[in-house]
Amino acid sequence: MAPQTASIHVFPSHRLNPINRAIYSGFTEHMGRCIYGGIYDPNKSLLTPDSLRKDIISTLEPLDIPIFRYPGGNFTATYHWQDGIGPVEHRPKRLNLAWGGQIETNEFGTNEFIVWCRDHMHAEPYLCLNMGTGTLVDALAWIEYCNATGDSYYAKLRREHTGHDRPHSVKYWGLGNEVWGPWQIAQTSDPKIYAETAMQWAKAIKLLDPEIKLVLCGSDGMQQWDWEVIRQYIQPATMSDLGVNQPPLVDYVSIHMYTASEDHYENVFAPLAAERAIETTSCLIDLACVENKVPMAQLRPTICFDEWNVWDPKRAVGSTGAEERYTLSDALAVGVWLNVFVRQSERVSMACIAQSVNVISPLMTTRDGIVKQTSWWVYGLFCRFVKGHRVNFVVDCGTYRGSTKPDWLRDARGTIMRWLDVSACTTDDGYCVVCVVNIHKEQDIQADFGGVPSATEVAVYTVTGENIDVNNMDGEEKVQDKLVVIM
Ligand code: AHR
Secondary structure, rough: OOEEEEEEEEEEEEEEEEEHHHHHHHEEOOOOOOOOOOOOOOOOEEEOOEEHHHHHHHHHHHHOOEEEEEOOOOOHHOOHHHHHHHHHHHHOOOOEHHHHEEOOOOOOOOHHHHHHHHHHOOEEEEEEOOOOOOOOHHHHHHHHHEEEEEOHHHHHHHHHHHOOOOOOOOOOOOOOOOOOOOOOOOOOOOHHHHHHHHHHHHHHHHOOOOOOOOEEEOOOOOOHHHHHHHHHHOOHHHHHHOOOOOOOOEEEEHHHEEEEOOOOOEEEEEEEEHHHHHHHHHHHHHHHHOOOOOOOOHHHEEEEEEEEEEEOOOOOOOOHOOOOOOOHHHHHHHHHHHHHHHHHHEEEEEEOOOOOOOOOOOEOOOOOOOOOOOOHHHHHHHHHHHOEEEEHEEEEOEEEEOOOOOOOHHHHHHHOEOOEEEEEEEEEOOOOEEEEEEEOOOOOOEEEOOOOOOOOOOEEEEEEEEOOEEEEOOOOOEEEEEEEOOO
């Protein structure tokens, strides 16, 4: 089939906004083989002295992932952090009720996670508080344990456990996880009740440590829940109750979304629904600021998309570990997901891929090594190269006119479902980076590039494969990135 032609004009000097690197953040939950058998595995060779897998560390390290969310996810709703501290032999074994009721040994807990995250990944930890079966007393104690520097009970206990004086200084804390979901243990179905409770928790947390950044629990960004919680929460009182020079009580509003379809086009276009969700949530935040007379410039919370990926929970069931086998089609969908975060980087200041190892993850462990799934190569390229400032561009190419998942995406986008999905940036060291996903499964698309000086040396990384169904899980890297330098 003859290639289609298209044109992409980039405006490298038209910088729009800085891209927060936190859009490449990760997520490690006590689910399936993410922690046990993933980042931590005392039964394997090639471990650090802390029983952390060196191969996972050395593979993730070059991506310079800025933040990792922990310990869940749904696991959070029954997690009692005190089970995971102190001498390992005294830690209680519990049932992991969120994910099939298997035994949670608690061998890996707060201090192990902080060592993995800070010392090995050089990343910031983001801890999610239990707003299911947990209490504010537990939450405050956990924050004191992690962050307090004085002579208080939990600060002393931390020193006793870690053997040093340095606090963990955990800056990011989540006010519960998907508390609205019927699958949650101790679900809160009324957004007003959640908003009121979250406000009381936030007030106490910011008194304990005003440096903390809090994430309010949203839904998929387009539900009544999102509006009610945002509207209730964004009040002058909750935003700066503690005085003019005090930080607001909430800093981020979260969104979660997973996309998937057996149909290639539905699959790869689906992340555009997340783009709509970001735009909608952002409008809800603005509306709440206007309605409730909250000064936007100073106090407006931003969006933390703290769970996203390609996942079909019927195909890769949560209670059996959700080990997706990603195809080239899924890798392209991840490319669109990441383009969305770059295009929306003015509104999204953090996004966490769910998850970082084994569970719906680009990176898998085997008995003796690791497998980089198809989506790894796309995620890796974005983490390594797409940074600095988002810049403007114009695309002219053919459009898709078929079905979408969700259905409403078709109507919401009108005819603007282009075969080429694009984002662009300029890096601080002077490179112009253009990310192009060709969604068409049969046609090559030759794009003329405008806006880039013609004498420029261009490095082209391509991620492709024999067909859109290939995956890397059978021991061969059928999909990976390939570099060509054009002088
Ligand atoms: O990431 C897997 C699960 O998906 C998380 O535990 C939960 O928050 C979401 O429903």
